[in-house]
Structure formats: C-alpha cells, structure tokens
Amino acid sequence: MENKVFFTPGPSELYPTVPRHMASAMENKIGSISHRSQQFKDIYAHAVSGLRQLLQLPDNYEVLFLSSANEIWERSIQNTVEQESFHLVNGSFSDRFYEIAQELGRKASKYEVPFGEGFHLESIAIPASAELIALTHNETSSGVSMPVTDVHAVRARTTSDALIFVDAVSSMPIPDIDYSLIDSAFFSVQKCFGLPAGLGVWLVNDRCMAKAEALQANGFSVGSYHSLTSLLSKAKAHQTPETPNVLNIYLLGQVVEEMNKKGIGLIRQETETKASLIYDYLERSTNFDIAVQEPAHRSTTTIVANTILPTSEINKHLSPYDMAIGSGYGNRKENQVRIANFPAHSVAQVQALVYKLEELVG
Amino acid sequence: MENKVFFTPGPSELYPTVPRHMASAMENKIGSISHRSQQFKDIYAHAVSGLRQLLQLPDNYEVLFLSSANEIWERSIQNTVEQESFHLVNGSFSDRFYEIAQELGRKASKYEVPFGEGFHLESIAIPASAELIALTHNETSSGVSMPVTDVHAVRARTTSDALIFVDAVSSMPIPDIDYSLIDSAFFSVQKCFGLPAGLGVWLVNDRCMAKAEALQANGFSVGSYHSLTSLLSKAKAHQTPETPNVLNIYLLGQVVEEMNKKGIGLIRQETETKASLIYDYLERSTNFDIAVQEPAHRSTTTIVANTILPTSEINKHLSPYDMAIGSGYGNRKENQVRIANFPAHSVAQVQALVYKLEELVG
The missing domain is CATH 3.40.640.10 (Type I PLP-dependent aspartate aminotransferase-like (Major domain))
Known part of the structure; x- marks a missing residue:
C-alpha cells in the first residue's frame, strides 16, 4: 500500500x-x-x-x-x-x-x-x-x-x-x-x-x-x-x-x-484557508519565494514558488514522510515547485505538509 | 455483487x-x-x-x-x-x-x-x-x-x-x-x-x-x-x-x-472452439438463424443471429442465470442478437450459455 x-x-x-x-x-x-x-x-x-x-x-x-x-x-x-x-x-x-x-x-x-x-x-x-x-x-x-x-x-x-x-x-x-x-x-x-x-x-x-x-x-x-x-x-x-x-x-x-453534500461554499472556504496556510509559509520560508508577485493574481489551487533547493531534492526529503509536491513546469522543473491545493487535500494534510517543509527546508 | x-x-x-x-x-x-x-x-x-x-x-x-x-x-x-x-x-x-x-x-x-x-x-x-x-x-x-x-x-x-x-x-x-x-x-x-x-x-x-x-x-x-x-x-x-x-x-x-503468458496460439484456438460451439447451436436452434449466410464471412468474435423471440425477452429469461447477450444493432435491436466471443469468455462459460439458451428458447 x-x-x-x-x-x-x-x-x-x-x-x-x-x-x-x-x-x-x-x-x-x-x-x-x-x-x-x-x-x-x-x-x-x-x-x-x-x-x-x-x-x-x-x-x-x-x-x-x-x-x-x-x-x-x-x-x-x-x-x-x-x-x-x-x-x-x-x-x-x-x-x-x-x-x-x-x-x-x-x-x-x-x-x-x-x-x-x-x-x-x-x-x-x-x-x-x-x-x-x-x-x-x-x-x-x-x-x-x-x-x-x-x-x-x-x-x-x-x-x-x-x-x-x-x-x-x-x-x-x-x-x-x-x-x-x-x-x-x-x-x-x-x-x-x-x-x-x-x-x-x-x-x-x-x-x-x-x-x-x-x-x-x-x-x-x-x-x-x-x-x-x-x-x-x-x-x-x-x-x-x-x-x-x-x-x-x-x-x-x-x-x-x-x-x-459538503457544499460548494465550504469547499471554497477550505480552499482559501489552505491556500493561506501555504502562502503564509512560503512568505516566511528561507528556501522558497512566492513566484507570482501580485497577490491578486495568485492561484489558490496551484501554488507556485521559486526554490533554492532543487525540487527533486525536496521530494527526496519528503518521501519518507509520504508526501510529494509538484516540480516546476518545463525548464523550471528544478527551480520552481508547484503545490496543488485541491478539494481532495484536507486542511490537516496541508498543515502537515507546511510543518514538514518548514522543518526540512526552512 | x-x-x-x-x-x-x-x-x-x-x-x-x-x-x-x-x-x-x-x-x-x-x-x-x-x-x-x-x-x-x-x-x-x-x-x-x-x-x-x-x-x-x-x-x-x-x-x-x-x-x-x-x-x-x-x-x-x-x-x-x-x-x-x-x-x-x-x-x-x-x-x-x-x-x-x-x-x-x-x-x-x-x-x-x-x-x-x-x-x-x-x-x-x-x-x-x-x-x-x-x-x-x-x-x-x-x-x-x-x-x-x-x-x-x-x-x-x-x-x-x-x-x-x-x-x-x-x-x-x-x-x-x-x-x-x-x-x-x-x-x-x-x-x-x-x-x-x-x-x-x-x-x-x-x-x-x-x-x-x-x-x-x-x-x-x-x-x-x-x-x-x-x-x-x-x-x-x-x-x-x-x-x-x-x-x-x-x-x-x-x-x-x-x-x-497464455500464448496467442491458445487464445486463437479457444476462440475458434467457442465460435464453433455457438454456431453449431445456432444452426440447430428453432429460435435462431445465423445472420451471415456465407460461412467464410462469419465472425468468430461477434456472432450475429436472427431471432424469433425478441432479444429483450431472451435476456429476461437469461437474467436469473446471470447471463446477458447483446441486442441487434440499430433497428435490428429486437430481431437480431449479437453474442460476443472474446478472450475474457471461457470455453466453459460459452458452453453454459449454449446449454441455457437451448433449454430456454430452443
């Protein structure tokens, strides 16, 4: 499994x-x-x-x-x-x-x-x-x-x-x-x-x-x-x-x-909450840097950040903890990360990801 | 189930x-x-x-x-x-x-x-x-x-x-x-x-x-x-x-x-055997009549027959025995049947279908 x-x-x-x-x-x-x-x-x-x-x-x-x-x-x-x-x-x-x-x-x-x-x-x-x-x-x-x-x-x-x-x-x-x-x-x-x-x-x-x-x-x-x-x-x-x-x-x-049954209102609210957890972390991170400068233009569902540590290294660190994040697109594969924030991801899972990233890469 | x-x-x-x-x-x-x-x-x-x-x-x-x-x-x-x-x-x-x-x-x-x-x-x-x-x-x-x-x-x-x-x-x-x-x-x-x-x-x-x-x-x-x-x-x-x-x-x-692993030779041989079981039955059936007259042009995988009893009736009869056959295509829905003979169907399953059809509709 x-x-x-x-x-x-x-x-x-x-x-x-x-x-x-x-x-x-x-x-x-x-x-x-x-x-x-x-x-x-x-x-x-x-x-x-x-x-x-x-x-x-x-x-x-x-x-x-x-x-x-x-x-x-x-x-x-x-x-x-x-x-x-x-x-x-x-x-x-x-x-x-x-x-x-x-x-x-x-x-x-x-x-x-x-x-x-x-x-x-x-x-x-x-x-x-x-x-x-x-x-x-x-x-x-x-x-x-x-x-x-x-x-x-x-x-x-x-x-x-x-x-x-x-x-x-x-x-x-x-x-x-x-x-x-x-x-x-x-x-x-x-x-x-x-x-x-x-x-x-x-x-x-x-x-x-x-x-x-x-x-x-x-x-x-x-x-x-x-x-x-x-x-x-x-x-x-x-x-x-x-x-x-x-x-x-x-x-x-x-x-x-x-x-x-859950309600679209709650799904949207959770998405906002989880996006804030991720963006707040990226903002204080010493490794990451939010890729989209203008806050109004930042996605809540696919969150992109520049990374000092290559993405493949980050995923190696995350792997023992059963988590994986997305690499950057195309030639940004290693110097950007993409973090999905979809309805399948619970607030607790996103919180756990943020804690783990903070612990592992700062 | x-x-x-x-x-x-x-x-x-x-x-x-x-x-x-x-x-x-x-x-x-x-x-x-x-x-x-x-x-x-x-x-x-x-x-x-x-x-x-x-x-x-x-x-x-x-x-x-x-x-x-x-x-x-x-x-x-x-x-x-x-x-x-x-x-x-x-x-x-x-x-x-x-x-x-x-x-x-x-x-x-x-x-x-x-x-x-x-x-x-x-x-x-x-x-x-x-x-x-x-x-x-x-x-x-x-x-x-x-x-x-x-x-x-x-x-x-x-x-x-x-x-x-x-x-x-x-x-x-x-x-x-x-x-x-x-x-x-x-x-x-x-x-x-x-x-x-x-x-x-x-x-x-x-x-x-x-x-x-x-x-x-x-x-x-x-x-x-x-x-x-x-x-x-x-x-x-x-x-x-x-x-x-x-x-x-x-x-x-x-x-x-x-x-x-099974081998394409065996799969083809089984297909022939199962097709013969079905065509032999259709030939002696009092309800069915093989739709394709020329034997050389008869499919071994999708076998079509004209039927006296409407197809939906046949499937009603078959249903308690956990079997279903295909209806005719388009406007032949009720007066033709289509019987698939695919590798997923075992010889024994086809034999059972033939016995049951013979018993139910002749």
Missing part, C-alpha cells in the same frame, strides 16, 4: 472516496454495461445533474464529456472559429491553446505577459475581428490566476459578439463564475475533482451551439463524431457519440454528489 | 483479472502519478512491448494510444488523406468511417454490400486516386468478418500507393495479420481485451507517418495535439501529448502480459 499524499498539480491525490467507488464499480460490473443502456444513461444524467447543481449552471448551458482539456481546446476552435481567435497568454497552457488554433489553420493572435505575471485588462485591446476570446482562469504552469471579476469584465470590453472561453482546467469548481458573462468553460477531472485522468468536461452555452450550427450550415467542417452538434444530439439522450470512459463518468457523479 | 456474465459485444465482460489489477492500481495510487514521470513511462513501455509481442508487430510500426476507435477514424483521415478515401462498407461501423471522411471535407467513395454480407474482392474496383483504403476486419454491427487472406490480398489489387487501414476494433488480437501487407490497424480495448472503455489503440507504419509529414510540410492541417507527428514524438518518449487514461494503459499492460 502506497500512503503517499500527492500535492502534485494533476494527476493528483484522488478524492478520498474514489478507491471505494472504484471497488463498487468493479463489484457492480459498471465496466461491462452498454453505453447505450438505461443504466449508463442514468449514470450520465447523475453526473450532469450533480455538476449543474455544484456549479449553479444556467439552463442555456450544456455539459459535454470529452477525453481531455487538450481535446476541448481543439474542438473549441474547430466548432466556433471560422477565421480568428484571440488569446490572453501568461503561461504554457494558455500558449498551447493559441498554438492549437494556428495548427488548425486559423489566424490566432495573442496578448502575452511574462511568465508569472497576470493581466491588467485596461491595457489589452481585443481585436474586433476575433470570434473567440480565450481566457485562462488558472495557469497550471505559472500559478497565475485571473481574478473572477476580471473574467467577468471581459465581455464589457468587447465590441463584437465574440464568444468568451474560460480554461478552468485546474481550478473548477472553485471560481464562482457568473456564466451569463462568459460562453464556455472547461476542466479536467484529474485536478480539483480528484479523479483518475481520461475525461474532460466542456460547458457550452447556446451561443456556442448557434455558432457551430451556422458554420456547419455554411458547409464548414466542424469535425466529425465530436462536433458540437454530434455531441449535443447524444447529450440530450444522456449519451456520447463514441463509447466513452464510462468508469470516470460514474466516478465523477459519485464525487460530485459528495461535493454537493 | 453482480455475477452476471456479459456476452455483449462491447463494453463486455472484463478480463477476469481486471478487478484485481484495478484494486492494485488503487493501492499503489496509479491514478495520482504524473503522466510525465518515469513510473508512467514504464507503464506505457510495458503495455507497448506486450502488444508488440502479442501481435508480432514489425519494427516499422508504432503503437499509439488515443481515446476511442471513433477518434482513430477521424485522425486517420486528418493525417493521411488530402483529398480522397475509399471504403469497403458492409455495416454501420464501416459506413461511419466513410461518413467521417465526408464530414472532414474529403471526397469519400464506398463499395457497399447488403447488411449481413461480405465482400468478393474480384468484383471491387479500387479507385486509383484513393489515398486510403478502409477495410473492416470485423463488422461489429452485422457479424461479418473479412477473411484475413482477403485483407492480405487488397494490396495486390491496388494500382497506387494507397495506405491500407484495417478496422479490427472487435477482433484484435485474433486475426493473424501480416502487417507488411497493410499500413495501419486499430482496435478498442473494451472488446477482445476485456477492459473498461476509454482507450483506442492505433498501429501505424512508417508509410502513414511519411504521409502525415508530407501533408504537414505542404501546409495542410493534420489536427493539433493528436496529429500523427505530435503523437509520435511523445510516443518515442513513452508518453502521450495530453494527460491520458493512465489507468487503462496500466490495465492493458497487465492483461496483455497475461495473454502473452
């Missing part, structure tokens, strides 16, 4: 009940049921209605299941951008969304700030010709978060009917988003939902659907089995076009039900 | 050791490890080397992990067809591959035979302009299989350098394919490999890679994170571009290792 607690930014610690739900799924042979059966439709509907409740999702939004956030980046461009997208870039993942638009042959432009910095909306000119505006609520690579008030303020700064897409891969369901001020958001289940990887969740409103339908009506290819129209027609019947990751949809429904 | 044995055509009965491997994955926290870690790379390499051995795959082939066979249909067209593909169609899935080519804006043509029939190669003219020829080794919808000798004979009938793609979604690893006579094959893990759904495996040779590279070099979009070049560059480092379904790759490696 591995007792290690993973404070890595995803895949991360599983939500504590997941092994139990997985055992139950095996006992009940969920892995063998048909993806066209009523039993599967019930599993699908359970996950969707739980998410609707947890996120307080308006009725004009659909919940769609795809394979990864990478796939959602691709499907977003394919289905809603005929010519041009615009990206706010402040790290590796927001930049990857921008690149994907280019790889799909679209004209993509970006407004980029240095790694570790956030945006000041007043200095950004959004091109009127952009059909999609890509925001990243939480940059998993840099630990920069876009304040929800800024996410909400983008609409008022657009002069067109551009669709606003919010990458919340490593923060959903923590940000309290007003969905009427955006058009789409998406996340991966292996971050804040504490599930095994292999499922991306895409929230899209009627404006996204209308755009995809209009493109399709004009003879434009919007993909095939995972076009928005194909996904939507199956979603209405609580199914997916292909045989999906049934086990993960089942597990998502179970975990979301527990999150709803 | 559910004791039902699923003879459904996929998702189907899990390979008997899967619940044990899943428990072990949970104990060892495989769901939490980084997809960039050495531990993951080892899991990836283990699955690939096991598959190479099981399938006797030549060195000029790569093994790639995607999300579903639906995705592989799409990526095949995106990456290897600039203008035109040609499809042998004898059921719903081969037809869907053809439709996907059209949805992606390609000129696709097909040679189609009635549902339940196979092909006679001598009557098929393959267009010289086709860049990809799509064959379906095993049509899961109709129970028609293309004899492997016919799969091998296609190359000699082409006058161009078209790539030959073989859909073996519900038959791999049973057909003994000479990979030098085709260019690509693919399958889903929830069929013959007895795993939970959520992973498609794509085998591609150097000719497919060269085609994708040539298209890309000419400024043609071949997709983004799951372009062949992106998949290949990560595969060389035993990784995937996105965070994949780590648990399923782990489980695949475990099951394939057991299949290798």
